[in-house]
Amino acid sequence: MKRLVISLAFVVGVAAAGTPAFAQQSGNVRIEFQGPGGHSSGAYGRVSALHAAARTVILIQKALPARSYQITNLTGGNSVNAIASDGLIEMKLMAANEAAYKALVAAVTKAAAEGAAAENAFRGVKPGDLTAGAPATIRSIVKPS
């Protein structure tokens, strides 16, 4: 029950984040994803930082009010025949006040962690796993930009 209350409060907080018409605080955010990458076929089965980033965008759509954000960039990977080792979402957040803005950042951070976790789960890897000696999972970090 406690978890549900916290979740509802989080949703309400995010929902109250405001619309651009009343935006008093806005900022740009970078969500970075890092993974092992590798050969698209030879290393098939490894997680993709770009796939994780895309999963995160879908989670952001669900978690944030429609007019509280603008995604300006989604990028990652170096080559069509390589699993992407990097992913990046660049976005603008717009809120009515500082508290609401912080709620948006928290929601984005949560979505990034869940997007990475979903990709890791899909490929069956968990923190601490290694692939050819390198960390096997997708890690995410949210930074102001």
Place this chain on the structure above:
Amino acid sequence: MKTLHQATALFTAATIVLATIVAGVAQEPGQAPSAGTPATIPPSVVAAADKIANDPQIMGLLKEQSTDAAAKARWNQFLELVRIPSPPRYEHLKAAEIHRRLVNEWGFSPAEVMTRADGIIAGTDTNIVDGLPVYNACVVIKGSYAGRGGAQHYQGQFPKVLVEGHIDVVNPEVLPPASDPFLHMKLQPFAQPVVATPEELAAIPDELSFDAKGRVIENDKYAIASKVFANAKEAETGGGVRIYVPGYLDMMASTSNAFVLAAAMKKHNIRPVYDVWICGTAGEEGKGNLAGVKQLYGFDQKLGTGSNPLNFVANFGLEGGGTVNFVGSYRFEMKFKAPSPRADGPSAPEAMAAAIAKIADVRTPSDLRPDAPRTTYTVGRASCEPPPAPGMSTPSCSLEVDMRSTRKETLNDIRNTIEPMFQAGVSAENARHGRKDGSSEAISLELVWFGLRPAFVAESVDNVAVHAGLQSGIELGVVSSPIVGTGSGSLNDNVPAHTGVPTYQFSLASTAAGAGAHAFWEWGTRGAPAAEVARMHRVLTAALIVAGFHAADGTVVQPAVGPIGKRTREVVR
């Protein structure tokens, strides 16, 4: 907007992968047994292998290559070439250095260098691929055949054997800035964990140094990096280091030694009957689209056929594998275009994200069934145009997706699953904003690039390249039976295979340990130089079985194949 099916028969770039498939299970109904069954090697090939492998000239070449000085020269050359960045279609810097060394250091005359700095090869009908020049680097070991009375040729081209390894590398994606134009080769003790991020890699303090002429500086770091080990365990316990540099494994260690072999053949006056071309090929990786071998084989990507204008009679790749079957692939670059610069409408990044997120959940046939042919995919790359001004929308985003399988049916299965997801992403984003697909206010989809490489399953293992490849190994004791594995490779060889030219693969590299091919953390550790020499012996033997050879005793080992190469389309000049 082009429809996807308007783009036909484009071959795409390739990279090495060996996918083991279960013999029999993957065999198409009614198809003659091929890989997995013994080849029937003619007695003449067996005799040629024995003669060539033990010829005093060949043994002299190998003896010299077995010295410490030669091993060091090979190692230094590799280090000096691998540091030159060479993204697909931007191989001109590496090709230029190879061209320079061919003439200034490796003993060839300019006339023996068959490729030009501007990407032109005289005699081919395909000097431009995908609208760009092709930066191959090729040298010829001249044969005697053209001087024979009655020598046959194809449209003026006498027969040739090709030995090739690619010179392009997945990373970096683009050439570095002129202020820091070369790759940094970082050294990390095995006791430390493999780097997790590019920042960790950049922070490694130890790296190899090079002088202004590009020569490796033989300092204490070089001494550590140059230690030789048999395997990863020995490297770990013996003070070895990981040498991080893109291209170490894929595949400059092998390609560099191809030019060592070329120079040694020249120095030791190894005389084939047919010409032997040794090439560093361009465009094997990424969107390189197999440009290098397309130029060499006159491959028309729309027709899916090769004219073989230079008249190659056999192809030997140096990326390893020893396979006769080749992975097929479809590749798409799709653009998601926003309807207007307003930021409150449907979003190109979110439409692309919707498509990628759907693709990310796909299970391939081999994910679902252990007995299914190996089938893989990834969205390898994505990018967006920046908004033209603050508050405006992102005009467009593009993704590149790779799908592969060892068999046509499963390749089509994965394509049929993934291809609709591009539009599904668009439709999902339009629907979120109440926009109708196809309207002027909706996200639209455009095909930017399409690559198709049909899967190739050899109908027979009985051809001159396989015979020479196997018998050279049997002769030298590294192959125990005349059987080609049932695996499939994703290699340059797809082009000669679809041109009808027989092909087989070796490696000239010796690496004690390595990992991270195609990733930012690609690394290797030096292996035994003797293995390189043994591999040179095999490649030399195989190439000369096919090309023919003037032996030290004055006899001539005749070419194992006739002088007119196969082709699936005639040259039209």
